[in-house]
Amino acid sequence: MRLKLHVQPRPLLFIGVLLICWQIAINRHPGQLLPGPLSVLRAIGDLMHSGLLLKYIVASLFRVTWGFALGASLGIPLGLAIGWNRRAEMALNPLIQIFRPISPLAWIPVAILWFGVGDMAAVFLIFVGCFFPLLLTAMSAVHNIPALYIDAGRNFGLSPFAFVSRVLYPAVAPQLVVGMRITLGIAWLVVVAAEMIAVNSGLGFLIVDARNAGNRYDLVVAGMVIIGAIGLLLDLGMRSLERVKSFRWSYSED
Amino acid sequence: MNSLSKPRNWEKYFWPVLAAALLFAIWHYCVVWTGTNIFPSPLDVEKGMAELLHKGVLWDDIGDSVRRVAVGFGAAAVTGIPLGLTLGLYPAANQMVNPVLQILRPISPIAWIPIAIILFGVGDRAAVFLIFLGAFFPIVLACVSGVSSVPSIFQRTGRNFGLSSTQLLARVVFPAALPQILIGLRIALGIAWVVVVAAEMIAVESGLGYLVIDSRNSGKRYDLVIAAMLLIGVIGLILDLGFRSLEGLPSVRWGFRHES
Amino acid sequence: MSLTNAANTPAVAAMKLRAEQLCVAFERDSKSVSVLEDITFDISDGEFICIVGRSGCGKSTLLNVLAGFLAPTSGSVIIDGEPVHGPDPRRILVFQEHGVFPWLTVEGNIGFGLSKLPRAEREHRVAHYVQMIGLQGFERTYPSDLSGGMKQRLQVARALAVNPDILYLDEAFGALDSITRLAMRKELLRIWQTERRTIIFVTHDIDEAVQLADRVVVLSSNPARIEDILTIDIRRPRNISSPHYLELRDKLLEQIGQAYTV
Numbered sequence: 141m142r143l144k145l146h147v148q149p150r151p152l153l154f155i156g157v158l159l160i161c162w163q164i165a166i167n168r169h170p171g172q173l174l175p176g177p178l179s180v181l182r183a184i185g186d187l188m189h190s191g192l193l194l195k196y197i198v199a200s201l202f203r204v205t206w207g208f209a210l211g212a213s214l215g216i217p218l219g220l221a222i223g224w225n226r227r228a229e230m231a232l233n234p235l236i237q238i239f240r241p242i243s244p245l246a247w248i249p250v251a252i253l254w255f256g257v258g259d260m261a262a263v264f265l266i267f268v269g270c271f272f273p274l275l276l277t278a279m280s281a282v283h284n285i286p287a288l289y290i291d292a293g294r295n296f297g298l299s300p301f302a303f304v305s306r307v308l309y310p311a312v313a314p315q316l317v318v319g320m321r322i323t324l325g326i327a328w329l330v331v332v333a334a335e336m337i338a339v340n341s342g343l344g345f346l347i348v349d350a351r352n353a354g355n356r357y358d359l360v361v362a363g364m365v366i367i368g369a370i371g372l373l374l375d376l377g378m379r380s381l382e383r384v385k386s387f388r389w390s391y392s393e394d
Numbered sequence: 395m396n397s398l399s400k401p402r403n404w405e406k407y408f409w410p411v412l413a414a415a416l417l418f419a420i421w422h423y424c425v426v427w428t429g430t431n432i433f434p435s436p437l438d439v440e441k442g443m444a445e446l447l448h449k450g451v452l453w454d455d456i457g458d459s460v461r462r463v464a465v466g467f468g469a470a471a472v473t474g475i476p477l478g479l480t481l482g483l484y485p486a487a488n489q490m491v492n493p494v495l496q497i498l499r500p501i502s503p504i505a506w507i508p509i510a511i512i513l514f515g516v517g518d519r520a521a522v523f524l525i526f527l528g529a530f531f532p533i534v535l536a537c538v539s540g541v542s543s544v545p546s547i548f549q550r551t552g553r554n555f556g557l558s559s560t561q562l563l564a565r566v567v568f569p570a571a572l573p574q575i576l577i578g579l580r581i582a583l584g585i586a587w588v589v590v591v592a593a594e595m596i597a598v599e600s601g602l603g604y605l606v607i608d609s610r611n612s613g614k615r616y617d618l619v620i621a622a623m624l625l626i627g628v629i630g631l632i633l634d635l636g637f638r639s640l641e642g643l644p645s646v647r648w649g650f651r652h653e654s
Numbered sequence: 655m656s657l658t659n660a661a662n663t664p665a666v667a668a669m670k671l672r673a674e675q676l677c678v679a680f681e682r683d684s685k686s687v688s689v690l691e692d693i694t695f696d697i698s699d700g701e702f703i704c705i706v707g708r709s710g711c712g713k714s715t716l717l718n719v720l721a722g723f724l725a726p727t728s729g730s731v732i733i734d735g736e737p738v739h740g741p742d743p744r745r746i747l748v749f750q751e752h753g754v755f756p757w758l759t760v761e762g763n764i765g766f767g768l769s770k771l772p773r774a775e776r777e778h779r780v781a782h783y784v785q786m787i788g789l790q791g792f793e794r795t796y797p798s799d800l801s802g803g804m805k806q807r808l809q810v811a812r813a814l815a816v817n818p819d820i821l822y823l824d825e826a827f828g829a830l831d832s833i834t835r836l837a838m839r840k841e842l843l844r845i846w847q848t849e850r851r852t853i854i855f856v857t858h859d860i861d862e863a864v865q866l867a868d869r870v871v872v873l874s875s876n877p878a879r880i881e882d883i884l885t886i887d888i889r890r891p892r893n894i895s896s897p898h899y900l901e902l903r904d905k906l907l908e909q910i911g912q913a914y915t916v
Binding site: 148150151153154155158173174226227228230231232233234235237238239240241242243244245246247248249250252253325328329330332333336337344347348350351357360361363364367368369370371372374375 | 401405406409410412413414417432433486489490491492493494496497498499500501502503504505506507508509512584587588589591592595596603606607609610616619620622623624626627628629630631633634
Binding site: 645646 | 721723740741742743746747752755756757758766767798816
């Protein structure tokens with residue numbers, strides 16, 4: 141895969157125009173709280189300089205990694221099993237459908253009760269935010285396996301282990317990877333929200349703290365920009381995973 | 395899939411009820427065994443819900459949450475669909491605008507709260523703004539995706555029959571993209587429901603999300619917390635199912651694969 | 655040598671379409687690839703013309719140029735004395751598959767081009783064409799509940815409803831099974847004999863061409879040139895086992911065979 145970065149002029153131009161308009165709007169209204177792009181840039185520089193930026197990024201990523209890993213290692217196998225067994229799905233689907241729309245943040249009181257205020261609570265929230273989407277993705281992936289593959293596997297008399305590793309896994313892997321990418325995006329949203337409410341470090345905390353401790357809105361927006369950038373990088377990273385050859389068979393076009 | 399035999403019709407109700415009953419039983423016994431006096435048992439939650447209903451506060455809270463979602467989601471749809479359709483039709487414009495969307499999208503709406511408060515003050519409008527943000531991006535992206543996946547055959551046929559560009563958009567592109575647009579709207583509604591709960595925990599003082607936080611803060615009423623959580627889940631599910639029923643309408647049904 | 659219907663012969667029926675030295679070339683990998691070269695022929699009003707050639711030889715490209723969806727690199731298409739600039743409801747293209755609008759019923763599809771008509775007339779016309787293609791009782795059905803053959807008939811009805819001068823068919827029966835194809839050919843001929851439009855039918859099926867057409871334009875491949883224009887002078891209804899039919903069929907096969915060695 142060629143690593144050439146195609147820098148397109150038009151989007152950069154558009155972003156440039158937006159930034160200029162933003163700066164002009166700020167200059168027209170001096171003395172109000174919203175920062176302009178220049179002060180945001182300076183704030184980012186300050187954060188990098190003081191080492192806080194790295195520390196916060198690491199904290200947020202740490203929580204996301206743990207929460208996501210737990211969610212995946214529990215949700216995916218469980219989802220595959222439930223999707224495979226029709227009766228299990230009949231039994232559990234209604235319960236899953238009721239828990240799914242509950243925002244992870246609504247679990248905060250429960251999280252704090254079980255884990256106290258701190259890292260574990262945040263990780264739990266991210267776990268909840270990842271578990272259900274991955275569960276449902278795995279169930280759906282199993283449903284989408286073409287019956288042909290299953291019949292072929294049976295026809296060749298594969299042992300259960302061989303069946304899982306040589307038919308089931310390759311068949312569900314592409315959809316799982318897409319689901320994981322989307323869930324990683326969700327995890328990133330949840331960690332920021334969780335940090336704004338329940339913990340004392342991380343990028344979400346940066347936003348809340350910057351505002352509370354002195355209305356430093358330049359830091360607030362700086363935090364938002366960095367959150368956006370890292371979220372985008374995570375997404376792009378997962379997309380390149382999708383392009384890995386052994387997953388590509390399922391993408392017939394593009 | 396790999397069932398021992400084809401499940402019978404009554405099993406459709408039997409298994410979920412069994413699972414729910416088991417869940418309640420396990421929950422109940424966990425509470426009893428651990429002897430906790432904070433975490434509620436299922437019966438406590440039921441009593442809590444009855445209490446809320448009785449006080450009449452519950453309907454207000456539900457109404458507030460649903461109303462905010464309606465306004466925020468509505469605004470996102472009204473602005474997002476035309477924008478998405480336009481970007482879908484003009485790939486050059488999409489190429490220009492898409493990176494900005496991709497940067498803004500991973501920023502949790504919750505992170506916008508300080509900005510929202512500056513712009514709108516604490517209260518309803520800030521919450522609606524957050525919901526709008528949460529729903530806007532999925533809608534736009536679904537519209538772009540829907541329009542660009544309209545097979546060129548349809549557009550060629552439309553032009554063949556002499557349709558102008560606006561007619562083409564209204565009579566061919568939009569109906570052809572509608573299934574995907576509906577999926578985007580449904581997902582955005584789910585997101586809106588998640589965001590409203592979160593927004594209410596931080597920025598306003600009514601609604602189901604506020605009920606969750608407030609029940610804990612003013613008296614550790616975890617029975618009300620769990621009751622509110624379950625209500626959030628059920629209402630979210632109802633919203634989702636309502637939208638899914640739209641997908642059964644004949645003029646869009648063709649775009650959805652049916653799982654028998 | 656070639657049997658082109660030369661412009662020297664006095665026109666018997668009015669000339670409907672003339673293609674003049676059409677050339678189409680595409681850019682691929684910064685190289686110019688010539689797809690169609692020097693296509694010239696005339697078609698009279700009410701004729702049934704088939705264009706045959708190997709799959710991928712450029713027949714569909716030619717059809718798209720004639721229909722106005724593609725501008726030729728050089729040369730022109732003149733219909734009724736006017737050069738073709740773009741798609742027009744006077745000449746409708748019927749696609750091989752997926753051409754009907756899935757969000758409209760049978761009635762909705764047939765009435766698609768009729769929005770400018772007053773309601774009574776539109777309904778009248780729709781009913782007329784529903785009956786012509788034999789889909790009575792299916793007026794409110796959606797295409798997802800129709801068979802392939804029915805969908806293709808629906809496309810034809812939709813095309814005819816706007817009263818076009820020319821009907822282009824791009825391998826319109828190619829996605830159907832062979833039994834349905836036979837029935838569809840009969841249908842198409844019946845409709846053609848009732849409505850008497852000019853039809854240009856692209857196909858890779860030699861039998862189809864000999865069974866349907868007044869004249870067959872044979873295209874070579876890479877790039878596509880007119881190899882020959884064959885006149886099928888068998889009276890309809892055509893006996894597909896008659897010696898004359900087989901003779902013409904063999905001739906056509908020979909032409910296609912020749913095309914490979916160019």
